[in-house]
Amino acid sequence: xxxxxAILPLTSRLAxxxxxxxxxxxxxxxxxxPSERHGNIAxxxxxxxxxxxxxxxxxxxxxxxxxxxxxxxxxxxxLNLDASLAFLAQPVELTTVSGTQKIYGQYCEPVKxxxxxxxLQFLVHGITYDHKYWAGFQTIPSSALYSWVTGDPITxxxxxxxxxxxxxxxxxxxxxxxxAIPTSWTRIIxxxxxxxxxxxxxxxxxxxxDIDGYILSGFAVPLPNEIQLRGVVGDDYSQAxxxxxxxxxxxxxxxxxxxxKGRADSFYSRPEVDFSSVHYDLDFDTRGTxxxxxxxxxxxxxxxxxxxxxxxxLTGQHDAMFCGNGSRTLGTPDCGSGATSQLAAVKMFYPxxxxxxxxxYAQPNSGHTLQQHYAAVKxxxxxxxxxxxxxx
Ligand SMILES: *[C@@H]1O[C@H](CO)[C@@H](O)[C@H](O)[C@H]1NC(C)=O
Ligand SMILES: *[C@@H]1O[C@H](CO)[C@@H](O)[C@H](O)[C@H]1NC(C)=O
Numbered sequence: 001x002x003x004x005x006a007i008l009p010l011t012s013r014l015a016x017x018x019x020x021x022x023x024x025x026x027x028x029x030x031x032x033x034p035s036e037r038h039g040n041i042a043x044x045x046x047x048x049x050x051x052x053x054x055x056x057x058x059x060x061x062x063x064x065x066x067x068x069x070x071x072x073x074x075x076x077x078x079l080n081l082d083a084s085l086a087f088l089a090q091p092v093e094l095t096t097v098s099g100t101q102k103i104y105g106q107y108c109e110p111v112k113x114x115x116x117x118x119x120l121q122f123l124v125h126g127i128t129y130d131h132k133y134w135a136g137f138q139t140i141p142s143s144a145l146y147s148w149v150t151g152d153p154i155t156x157x158x159x160x161x162x163x164x165x166x167x168x169x170x171x172x173x174x175x176x177x178x179x180a181i182p183t184s185w186t187r188i189i190x191x192x193x194x195x196x197x198x199x200x201x202x203x204x205x206x207x208x209x210d211i212d213g214y215i216l217s218g219f220a221v222p223l224p225n226e227i228q229l230r231g232v233v234g235d236d237y238s239q240a241x242x243x244x245x246x247x248x249x250x251x252x253x254x255x256x257x258x259x260x261k262g263r264a265d266s267f268y269s270r271p272e273v274d275f276s277s278v279h280y281d282l283d284f285d286t287r288g289t290x291x292x293x294x295x296x297x298x299x300x301x302x303x304x305x306x307x308x309x310x311x312x313x314l315t316g317q318h319d320a321m322f323c324g325n326g327s328r329t330l331g332t333p334d335c336g337s338g339a340t341s342q343l344a345a346v347k348m349f350y351p352x353x354x355x356x357x358x359x360x361y362a363q364p365n366s367g368h369t370l371q372q373h374y375a376a377v378k379x380x381x382x383x384x385x386x387x388x389x390x391x392x
Contacts, residue, residue, distance in 0.1 A: 118185055244288070
């Protein structure tokens, strides 16, 4: 079922904004004892069960105004490392963009755990994926899954605009402004993957009261992007053919990876040992696009100085996109371990989050697309335990 939602009248938009700015932040969370911090939390209250049949399609009509980056001389593909680096490194000049979008999502009803009926998990996928990325994560009571913006892939489809769109969606969810999703959520957990996690840092920086807890997956304090891009060149990102484009927006600047082995080398760990080729075949066949504007604005991770609620980092130990040269063919990526790892370092972007509300887990034997690795069950259990421990 596809439900389209009318644009909210201006008055409800203002009420919606006030709703968020006036809302009380959650009270302080319990301290975690050291033995619980890294794995001994009981998993008993994690809701389980396949909720796929309880999911339905929803559409949000959202508007936003944002300060996007002026984007000059985009290369036609990512095959030329120097041209790609020059595009990413151009001086930051801002320009105002605005517009209305229909954002597709999927809403999954709570299964059995009624104590969580007022908590929504809001799942935001990464570049070249869509809502299907989260299929395995739906052991949770409720969720909304989003696909991205359409429009000019260079000047409009950028992180600042997407963050304001996310803010508008959260606003609608908080104020029950969406007819197809009737509950007014008292708590919203944002679960990001990769670019979805980068957007999360920008959302919590600009709108610190929007979200009650973040799970940042496929994310760590990255190595400089000139390092990552060296490996990504092997993925053969070039202009996507029209049938691959979101809602047939046939503009230059929507790229797709065409090298099947290259994509696996960037996003996965050891073939057949750490993941199944059956899963990867599906990943490659259904892969989505990357907008050049997204590539341009992945560079910045924001400092969320005012955000105070829980944050969990969940990333593959061998994530080549954040902890390596962008491809496992250029050396085995390793995010490190313990307090000196690139996962632990994420805390520096959350100075106001108490140490007891921040934790991380490096999922073993896994690359960037950690959800598609055999070890994903361990990562999900950890993330769910973290949420349960913090009362979600
Ligand atoms: C990345 O490449 C550099 C230079 O080629 C090499 O020294 C380094 O070990 C590689 N790093 C990883 C994590 O593979
Ligand atoms: C974030 O901001 C805080 C407070 O201004 C500062 O202490 C901290 O060093 C900043 N972190 C980063 C990574 O810039």
